[in-house]
Every structure is written in structure tokens, then in C-alpha cells.
Amino acid sequence: MSEITREPSRFGVAVAAGFALLSVAATAVVVPTGGAVSGLGLVVLLAGLAVASRRLITNGGGVLVLGALYAGYTGAPPLLVLVGALTGVLAWDAASNAVSVGEQLGKETDTMRGEIVHVVSSVLVGSLAVAAGYAVYLAAAGGQPIASVFLLVVGAVALVNALR
């Protein structure tokens, strides 16, 4: 008789680990200290996946992004910081989804299709946000990039609140 092993799905673990590695790499290229922080986040995230703990995964994802934030604080190129933060968030999303799939369906079940759709739509949304932000940043590069990006964030928050 086949029992259900309530562990994160293999596909989800692979995707989360891939994104987390990408995040560490993107941060470490310019700011090794930030890369070290992100590396710690990667380890915590993988540990969270191993024991199927949402809390560890959230902490790991948080530390991953913290590394990217530190890189941004030291003045690293915005694109790399953005990639680091985005892949960090995506790793957290994929890992957390893998745990919930594991809880509900188990490891043996074919969950590929649902997970691919989830990951792809998350990537699309994240890329869209990055693309929009970076485009505004580049367009305003000559004049007041900080002010324009600041206004963009404020505008986005206002829009999100208005939607709800």
C-alpha cells in the first residue's frame, strides 16, 4: 500500500533552489557581503524545504532579499539588485507553494502542471514590475531618477489600494 509522503514536491524544490541560487549569484557579483547574507538565506530556505516548515522558508526568503537590500544600500547597480530581490521573492514563492502542494497532495502525486502555471505567472508578474520600474528609472536617468522612482512607488501603492 502506498502511503502519502507529505513532503514538498521535487519540482517545487528544484525551482526554489534555482531561483535562490540565482539571487545569491546576482547579489554576490557586486557586493560579496550581501552575497554572504543571501547565502545564509539560501541555506535557511533549503533547510525549511527539507523539514517542510513554512516559517523557516519565510525566514530564509526574507534573509535572501535582505542580502539584495544590503547590496542596494551599498549602491550596487539597480538592475542586479532588482534581479537579486526578484529571484529571492520567487524562490520564497516557489518553496512555499511546494510545501502547500506537498501538504495537500504529497510527494508521489503528479503536480507538475499546476506548479508550472504558478511559477510562470509569478515570474511574469515580477518581471512586469521590474520592467516597469526599470524603464521609468532609465527614462528619468538624466534628470531626477530618485524622485521619479519614488513617485512611481507611491503611485503604485495608491493604485493597489484603490483597486481593493
Added chain:
Amino acid sequence: MSYVDAVDTEHWAGIGALAFAAFALGLPFQRPSLFLVALVGVGFAAYARFGDAPAADLTVERELSESSPSPDAEVTVTVTVENAGSATIPDLRLIDGVPPGLSVSDGAARLGTALRPGKRATFSYTVTATRGSHEWEPLTAVVRNASGSRERVVEVDAGTTMRCLPTLEASSDLPLRGLTTPYSGRVATDVAGSGLEFHSTREYRRGDPLSRVDWNRYARSGELSTVSFREERAATVVLLVDSREAAYRAPDEDTPNAVERSVEAAGEAFSALLSTGDRVGIASYGPEACWLAPATGEQHRATARRLLADHPSFSVSPSEEPFYPSIALRRLRRRLPADAQIVLFSPATDDYIATVAERLNAYGHQLTLISPDPTTDDTATRRLARLERDTRLRRLRSHGIRVIDWGERPLAVELARATRRWSR
């Protein structure tokens, strides 16, 4: 299909904090890249807020490779789910309601997928058939929106039933006790008459058949004498299955419980006895009363087969009904024919069933107890239960009841072992 409200999954909980932290860090240090990171956070927060879990309108079809298999057959179950609604379901998790009496032997009764309107998803798994009528429970579908922030649980009924009738294979003859009917059969009695096994010799009387005259003795001494054999008669047997809650015991999760084994053994005994010309009936001693009066014939066999498969008193899990022991015992005694022997199938896990056995035996229904052993010896308390059961069986034996302690080995082996030990 039942609709329920969607609930928050907390999947994106904390994304707002990221946006806020990045923004707060970027403000004093004037870092555009941190503002951009905050924008990513805001973007995901918006994504999480966008859209509710779709109202899943699903149709489910369940197909069995065989709807009335024989026990232990492998049945492949194919489940097809169609999205009959107009919205795409980006994250659909399906959990099939496998009946509690069946176990999945291959594959998984679950699927995670995404479904566009009008599309179908199919998954299949294999279950091992066990005796009884098994009804599938509704399929549970967990529907999430694309971001995974909202979730809705829907149950879809497809109404599938699998009936698995026992084959009633006679494995070996069940040794019976001396209580018989006047009809000829195969139970050797202590009555002198015609038969196979030598009983006694007596003085020749006028009219004795010539074939039974002891000619050797006549040649030796010149006296005519007649040989008598043990008369062989048919018996009336009632197979009584203990189906009280206390009888639903199993050594572990994967092993069939004592009632399952009892019913299986009763099926074998039924078939064996019927084919030797005895009259056999079936009764249960438990909350759900079951009574099949002793009879013979093919139709009777078919009735018994259906009864053993379907009757609620022989179900794989205990009945919820209350049980009134004294009423059940009185009703059983009223129904039992006076010349009926009883074969009781019970794990003998409590003292009460032992007293029932003693009483039925004392009322003149010679009783044989076939007791599937559900005990184990891995912890102290379980060892104690095993010892108690051993004592109980020993006491029954000392009261003149035949007891077969049926352990791991097939019943036929235990029967052969026990028969050698028993005197007639």
C-alpha cells in the same frame, strides 16, 4: 456539488513588509534601486490581492476497470475531471475519496494541475479489491487563484460503487462435532449402523444384510455375527460471526481486522460444509443483526455470498448502532434449530464473548470456536492482552469447547493441526 467561500491562504503574507522595508531603507539613503525593489514588493502585493479563487464548476467521471471484481483483484480507477465553468482554474488540486475499506496499491489518488474551461484532466490509480460494497466518497478539489493567495475547497460527487463478492472457496473440510440431523451426511456419529468406519460387532439378527455379516468369524467359529459401522449423518451448522465493536481488532493498520478474517473464514467454511451436504446458516453477533437460516443448495450459496459481501453487520468498520447483548443472545437462541451446531468466529478479545460461547455450548449447541488472533507482543500492555486471551481460550477448552487459535498461517493449516489433536 457544494460551494464554499474562499479563504486566505497567507501565501503572500509578508510581501508588504518587504516593500515597506525596502522603501523605508531607500528613503534616508536616497537609493533608487531600493525604491525599485519596493516596487517589486508592491507589484506582488497587488498580484496577491488581484482576483479571487475561481468558482470551480467541475464534473467528475470515475471509471473502474472492473465494477464487481473478485477479492484481491487489482482494479484500475480512472478519474476524469472537466472544468465545466467559464473561468480558467490556474491551480487545481484533486484528492479522490477512496473508500475507507480499500487501499491504493499503485499510483496516487491525487493530482495537481491547471485547467482551462472545457478541458479535462485525467489521473488513474490502482486499488486492491476487498470483500464488500465500497462507495466512493466525493472528490475533494482545492481551487486556488493564480497567485495562490485565495483558496476554495469544493467537493464533487460522482457516485461510484464497487461490489466485491467473496469467492467462497472451500479450502479444507471443517471438522464438525457429534450433533447431527437424522439425514445421512459425512459426520461420523456414535450410532451403530451402515457407514464406513468400524463401530462394533453384535449377534446376527434376522434381516441383517448379508454384506454386513462377518464371514471370517463364521468360518472360524461357526457363529453368525454382524458388523456395525458408525453411521454418518449430516449436521446443521450455524456460522456465527462476532461483529461487536470489540471484535474489530487488528495487529496493525495494514493487516485485515479480526472481523474481516472471520468473515473470510466463514465464507470458506460455508462452502466446505455446503459441498459435504450439511445444512449451513449464517448469523452475526453484533449491533446489526444478520440471520440466514440453515439450508442447502446453490441458491442458498448465492444468497450467502451476497450476504457476506454486502451485509452491514460484516462491514470492514464497526457499526455505529447500539448493541444490546442480552436481546441479541435471546433472539439468536430463538432462531437456532435445536440440533444446530455452532461455529463461532471471534477474536475472543473480551470475557463477554467467552461466556456467550460457554452458554451456547451449555444449551446443547455444540460449539467450535475459530479465533483469529489479533494480538501482538511489542509492548507490555499488548503482551498482557495476549496472555489474557490465551487464558480465555484455555478456559473455553477446559469447558469442552473446541478452539482453533488461528494465527498468521492459513486456516486450512490450523484446521489440520487441530483436527489431529481432537478426539471424536
